[in-house]
Amino acid sequence: MSFTSRQVSIAGSMLHYRIAGPEGAPTLLFLHGAGGAEGSLGVLGTLADRWRVIVPDHPGFGASTDPEWLDTIHDAAYAYLDFLEALDLRDVHLVGSSLGGWLAMEIAIRSASRLARLTLIAAAGIRPGDIPTGDLFMWSPEERVRNTIADPLLAGKILALPQTPEQAEIALRNHFTTAKLAWEPRFFDPHLDKWLHRLRLPVQVIWGAEDRLFPLALGEKLAGLIPGARLDVIPGCGHVPMVENPAALSALLREFQGSAS
Amino acid sequence: MKFTLFHLMPYADLDLEEAAKYPTAWVHTPNRLYDPQKGARLYNRYLDELELGEQLGFDGVAVNEHHQTAYGIMPSPIVTASALARRTRTAKIAILGSAIPLRNHPLTLAEEHAMIDNITEGRLITGFVRGIGAEYHAWGTNPAFSHERFHEAHDLIIAAWTRPGPFRWSRKHYHFEYVNLWPRPYQQPHPPIWIPSQGSTETIEWAADPSRRYTYLQTFSPLKSVRKYLEQYRETAARKGWTASDDKLGWAIPVYVADTDEQARREAKPHFENFxxxxxxxxxxxxxxxxYSSIESMRGIAKAKAQITGDITLEIAVEMGMFFCGSVATVREQIGAAWQDMHVGHMLPMLQFGTLPAELTEANIRRFAGEVIPYLRRLTASTTASTTAPASMPTSASSATASRPAA
Known part of the structure; x- marks a missing residue:
């Protein structure tokens, strides 16, 4: 299913989003990770058979403008609360990957009134403590691919893809905004875990067993901090299930949607 | 022309074989490779070298700041400047510079610099820098806010030095209910400010603003870049309605002087290449x-990458005019030509670099102070008397080329 491109003004700044799927279907709002939304559009398009799928570019990412007011992940979270109101979205299945998973939690602890359920894929956000994590900012562009994709053959194929100047420009912007939101503390909010009990909606945590950026131990810790959360592990998969195992990811999302709320 | 002896204070005793297991001497090289016994000797040797510089007639001595690296073991130039404050009597002490965005509490820097300025009765030259990129890994400070924090910290420090306190400060990054500095700086309104840079239009525009007129210091760059950016500073000042005198321009460059060109290159080569x-x-x-840099400048990343991530030999560095290395006559001619060409008012020779050992460093300092400085003082005095600055800098590259030694 192909996406339609739209934009909306949030706090005076243009936010770009893509939308696909039947009107009246339940809404799935996908929040992308540090690398942007593009790599996830394939699997998200297949979900548009039963969901109205909405895929924004975060403020400062992709085709969205970089607003003056964006300084922290909290600013982005408030912007998405505005976004939910602006599009009048209700009973949303909020799905966030990596940086987007962290953002999803920051949104939901502030207000879950428009949310029905939450899926966190290899989510950043909590203090890793003694769990060793990778350093996205120290890695070269090639290392970023090789360390987030578990299958070396797939990583090689991704690295062999040509990059247009537009894609290179967006990758640079995404990396800059990621630093703004996640450099220090590195990919977490030291106060987030104090408020995770406010996630009183069904929560699914999905993690690749071979994630080298945020190892599975971090997923186990996160699932343990959220009351009632389920943890679904995808064997053999790295940090980006949307790319590395879309079929498993799709099945897990469908199963979670079908489960009792 | 004035002469400031510049020191990076590298960890010259680094076990190079062990360190070769790591891609860089910054941030990742484990600190088990730092031996405190050796480090203590190096600190005292380097401070002795700077003190010797004053005795031999340098106008100033200079220190700087880097973190978590064998490149320079001066995470706090405040400490080295303080150690020099009471052991020197006449030389200016230049901190080139304090990396102000790294401090969460920039008022501490305002206080520390003001203390040194008082203790030395006005011999402090203050320098402000952002720190190089590695500092943001070492220190955790978010590079996305590096520019903003640099400007706000600068404004706060200048306000603390010049505005009657107590007053409130509240902008984006720093918030103080009471700013009321004790001590105030000895020099009024504040110590001279130098801005070391590798060359950026943004920095030049800012430093050359008529409200600031800070001395612009080009650090360790090819002659071509030095020339370009110093000329750009003069042009920017002129465009903004003022004339930049020679003492608004400085150049920091490693220098090695020996009896002959051949001896200089032979002695300096391993130590320069280690540096x-x-x-x-x-x-x-x-x-x-x-x-850390704007998206616009990151587009030129390939160029920067070639400059810093590839190796260069001593011969190439000499050819590019990044390193003055040769006999007394050669180095006199090189710096003399740079003076004729650019009228750069401050030379900051770095006479110890990399693994250059104590004996060679001392001989280098003595030769430079004894045989190069007096010659250049005579040369520049005679040309400064008639003209403070070239009316327009020569646009031909011929004089720049002539300053290079024959390959």
């Missing part, structure tokens, strides 16, 4: 973290 290819080198992700 450039072992101590300074770092991956591009460390040098330019996201946000």
């Amino acid at each position: 450039r290819n072992r101590f300074l080198k770092m991956p591009i992700e460390m040098l330019l973290p996201p946000g």
